[in-house]
Amino acid sequence: MRYCPECKELMYLEERDGEIHYVCPSCGYEIIHDSSELSISVVRENKVLVLDRDTTAEPIVKVECPKCGNNEAYTWIVQTRSGDEGGTVFYRCTRCRYTWRIYT
Numbered sequence: 392m393r394y395c396p397e398c399k400e401l402m403y404l405e406e407r408d409g410e411i412h413y414v415c416p417s418c419g420y421e422i423i424h425d426s427s428e429l430s431i432s433v434v435r436e437n438k439v440l441v442l443d444r445d446t447t448a449e450p451i452v453k454v455e456c457p458k459c460g461n462n463e464a465y466t467w468i469v470q471t472r473s474g475d476e477g478g479t480v481f482y483r484c485t486r487c488r489y490t491w492r493i494y495t
């Protein structure tokens with residue numbers, strides 16, 4: 392478990408390119424799960440680039456953004472490590488990039 396150093400939100404795990412990333416659902420802050428503190432600052436500088444690349448690969452669904460009322464959002468599912476029931480569905484608004492989640 393990690394909390395976002397920016398806004399203290401609980402970060403979720405995302406597996407991407409064989410690496411574990413901690414991602415903040417509210418500001419998009421990312422940390423690569425690595426023991427070296429060096430990689431953390433690198434990821435932070437590339438924050439926007441990384442997020443842009445990801446969102447283009449994610450499917451868009453019709454769902455209303457709770458923040459701006461836009462009704463399209465990118466979606467992806469994060470399975471919990473423990474392998475118990477289901478996963479968490481995430482949505483990211485295509486307009487304002489607000490990210491929220493729904494537990495299944």
Ligand SMILES: [Zn+2]
Nearest residue numbers: 395398415418
């Ligand atoms: Zn944050």
Ligand SMILES: [Zn+2]
Nearest residue numbers: 456459484487
């Ligand atoms: Zn929105």
